[in-house]
Amino acid sequence: MSLSRRGLLLGSAGAALVLAGCGSGTQDSAAPAAAAGFPVTVPGKLGATTVTAPPKRVVACGYLRDTDLALALGANLVLSVRNQSFASGLAEWAKPGAGVEVVYSESGLPFEKIAAAKPDLILASDDYDLTKDFPTLGKIAPTLGYLNGTGKDSWQQMAQRTGDVLGRRPRADDLIKQVQAKVAAAKAAHPEFAGKTFTFGPASSGQIYTISSETDAATTFFAQLGLKLSPKVTNLPASSTPGRSQISPERLDLLDADVLILSYSDQKSRAELEANPLFQALPAVKRGSYVPLDQGTAIAMAFPSVLSIPFALDAVVPKLATAVKSGA
Secondary structure, eight states: OOOOOOOOOOOOOOOEEEEOOSSSSOEEEEEEOOOTTOSEEEOOTTOOEEESSOOSSEEEOSSSHHHHHHHHTTOOEEEEEOOTTSTTSSOTTOOOOTTOEEEOOSSSOOHHHHHHTOOSEEEOTTOTTHHHHHHHHHHHSOEEOOSSSTTTSOHHHHHHHHHHHHTOHHHHHHHHHHHHHHHHHHHHHOGGGTTOEEEEEEEETTEEEEEOOTTSHHHHHHHTTTOEEOTTTTTSOOOSSTTEEEEOGGGGGGGOSSEEEEEESSHHHHHHHHTOHHHHTSHHHHTTOEEEEEHHHHHHHHSOOTTHHHHHHHHHHHHHHHHHHHTO
16 A cells, blocks of 8 residues: 655744844844744654744645644645545545645655645655655755654654644644543543453455554554453464454454454445354354444554544544443
8 A cells, every 4th residue: 555644834933123223213123033943953764854944835745644743733734645545635534724735646756746835844754655755855845754764653753753843842742642631531431441352453355454463553542441452363473564464264263352343445345244154153243342443443543643543532432332331
């Protein structure tokens, strides 16, 4: 799957200095002071990002979270690279105002359109092809990449680094605290989640996968609510996608847990699996502890941000509560 990410930025105006003149009266020098916090340099694995003044035109080139952060921090986002997982090109939780152009390219980033947007900052920390794209993007405008590697920065790190390059770190820190408080409140409201095992993965066109890594972002999402990944899947061989293991149609029993959660790319894929007698025979399914999710909600957990996590909590927690209650 081709992945791409999104951007953000907000600046503050500098002040003018009025200097006292000599002799007759005063004179206005009209010399602008440097904006507070700028210039700023943010380190990155592929190179540091230096921004000399609050950016006024921001482009987001990552898969999802660059756009999320641009919107959450109030940046003047002028262009976002289309996300092919969503019909509109933007995630359900990303609601930009007027003036944001969403662009698409058959292969790779649309560099000509990015350049035509005349950005003074490019956010690309969620670009899964950044090692290839970074040199070209850097020639267009200062580009914020990742700190640790592709998909390795935590959502907190991504928010903080974007806040730094925008001069909006206090706002980023506040958003992080709000999201963490919402997660903690959901866990406190559902003590019945504690210790319950789960399996979770996508099903599409007859292929079924399950998360098998305890460090996966979606695993972390459920773990923060008190659930734990089923030991049945933690030692399964990995597929070509890190942290995911493929389940053969004959071994659907591996999916069984206190709560079985699956996401579907379309209704046809869901209907086919739910009609399978082996699936219907799973204890979790028979007792009502099976939670079907749409692809968008699954993506919100798999690519966490200050916008997607609250969306996922609202969508998933009530269904988890029903599933756990059914198995009580």
